[in-house]
Amino acid sequence: MKFAEIQQLEENFQIATYKKMGIAVERGSGAWVWTSDGEKYLDLYGGHAVCATGHSHPHVVKAIQEQTEKILFYSNLVYSEIRGRAAEKLVSVAPKGLTKAFFCNSGTEANENAMRMARMATGRQKIVSFTGGFHGRTADSISATFLGKYREIGKPNVPLHVEAKFGDIESVIAVADDETAAIILEPIQSMAGVREVEPAFFSRLRELCDDRGIVLIFDEVQTGIGRTGNWFFAGSDLSGGIEPDIITLAKSLGSGIPVGACLANERVSSQIKENDLGTTFGGGMLAMAAALATLEAIDQDGMIENARAIENRLRQSLEGVRGIPGVHGKGCLLGIEFDGPASQIHSRLLERKIITGTSSDPKVLRLLPPLSTTTEQIDLFIDCLKEEATAAT
Numbered sequence: 025m026k027f028a029e030i031q032q033l034e035e036n037f038q039i040a041t042y043k044k045m046g047i048a049v050e051r052g053s054g055a056w057v058w059t060s061d062g063e064k065y066l067d068l069y070g071g072h073a074v075c076a077t078g079h080s081h082p083h084v085v086k087a088i089q090e091q092t093e094k095i096l097f098y099s100n101l102v103y104s105e106i107r108g109r110a111a112e113k114l115v116s117v118a119p120k121g122l123t124k125a126f127f128c129n130s131g132t133e134a135n136e137n138a139m140r141m142a143r144m145a146t147g148r149q150k151i152v153s154f155t156g157g158f159h160g161r162t163a164d165s166i167s168a169t170f171l172g173k174y175r176e177i178g179k180p181n182v183p184l185h186v187e188a189k190f191g192d193i194e195s196v197i198a199v200a201d202d203e204t205a206a207i208i209l210e211p212i213q214s215m216a217g218v219r220e221v222e223p224a225f226f227s228r229l230r231e232l233c234d235d236r237g238i239v240l241i242f243d244e245v246q247t248g249i250g251r252t253g254n255w256f257f258a259g260s261d262l263s264g265g266i267e268p269d270i271i272t273l274a275k276s277l278g279s280g281i282p283v284g285a286c287l288a289n290e291r292v293s294s295q296i297k298e299n300d301l302g303t304t305f306g307g308g309m310l311a312m313a314a315a316l317a318t319l320e321a322i323d324q325d326g327m328i329e330n331a332r333a334i335e336n337r338l339r340q341s342l343e344g345v346r347g348i349p350g351v352h353g354k355g356c357l358l359g360i361e362f363d364g365p366a367s368q369i370h371s372r373l374l375e376r377k378i379i380t381g382t383s384s385d386p387k388v389l390r391l392l393p394p395l396s397t398t399t400e401q402i403d404l405f406i407d408c409l410k411e412e413a414t415a416a417t
């Protein structure tokens with residue numbers, strides 16, 4: 025089918041809820057995708073922060089294919105070797121205190137379950153989250169999302185959600201009391217425009233949570249699974265080495281097969297009993313094969329080191345470029361700040377067959393490329409970007 029026909033087909037039969045780019049993607053390999061019209065695009069948005077291993081990584085595809093020959097699905101009511109191995113591998117790369125996994129299907133579901141675990145572990149109700157954070161679109165997660173109009177579209181909100189300022193420990197101290205079950209945050213606020221804070225903020229949060237018996241949740245739906253050049257933001261130098269009580273994950277974990285997860289420490293996991301949490305699809309065999317193979321591929325191909333190399337190359341090449349006052353973020357979660365609107369640069373790059381992302385900050389273009397993106401691919405982007413940024417000034 026040609027693009028116009030595909031577009032019409034989707035529009036005829038789907039609720040118009042997404043602002044789409046004017047292309048139809050048909051296949052992909054690494055950081056490349058090909059459209060219905062046979063055009064090749066460089067995907068530095070990584071299929072919406074999902075394809076950390078690149079599109080259709082051969083090791084992941086093989087694992088999925090092999091699993092389909094055995095069984096597609098059985099729920100958590102039976103034991104499964106592939107589920108056990110995926111959990112073991114995930115825990116083995118996690119910060120050392122986070123010893124147990126709970127699998128679900130998406131980022132918002134991981135956050136819902138994390139907040140529920142925090143309430144169960146503390147017997148308290150209140151949740152503190154941050155201006156600019158995004159945690160998903162289901163009831164509790166959207167109520168914890170103090171970014172733009174999201175909370176508004178999620179009304180009626182779940183009660184007892186309160187807001188603090190990202191990076192401002194005094195604002196947290198003012199609202200996090202002995203009624204508070206959890207503090208949840210994106211350690212780098214991606215949608216808000218790749219906003220970062222000093223590592224000292226995380227150690228102050230950890231101290232505060234320890235003092236007041238609060239569960240600390242890192243939403244690593246975007247920052248997790250190697251994206252920042254570390255397996256997780258938690259426990260790395262980026263957080264000053266501190267560990268939260270729960271980490272939530274999704275996006276990259278299944279390379280495109282929907283998988284979400286909560287990782288919890290003993291303090292939390294020991295409070296969760298039979299039937300406290302559950303899901304039909306979470307932990308299904310196909311999803312677990314994808315998750316295990318994703319983690320193996322990241323390991324085997326040295327993608328975490330590559331994520332760091334990509335960041336370094338971009339930072340060095342964009343240093344001092346006219347029209348680009350700043351580069352934010354870590355590894356393969358980067359925000360490029362312009363003097364003018366990023367949406368214009370986004371459109372111009374798309375015309376030049378490079379896919380990038382925008383953010384809630386009108387001046388910030390977001391990159392969430394596969395961790396396997398090559399130096400040549402990054403250089404191609406840098407050349408185009410320099411021309412466009414300079415032309416826009």
Ligand SMILES: Cc1ncc(COP(=O)(O)O)c(C=O)c1O
Nearest residue numbers: 130131132158159160245246274
């Ligand atoms: C940091 C963060 N948390 C949670 C979510 C929600 O994930 P999902 O769309 O899989 O429900 C997202 C999605 O963009 C996200 O970026």
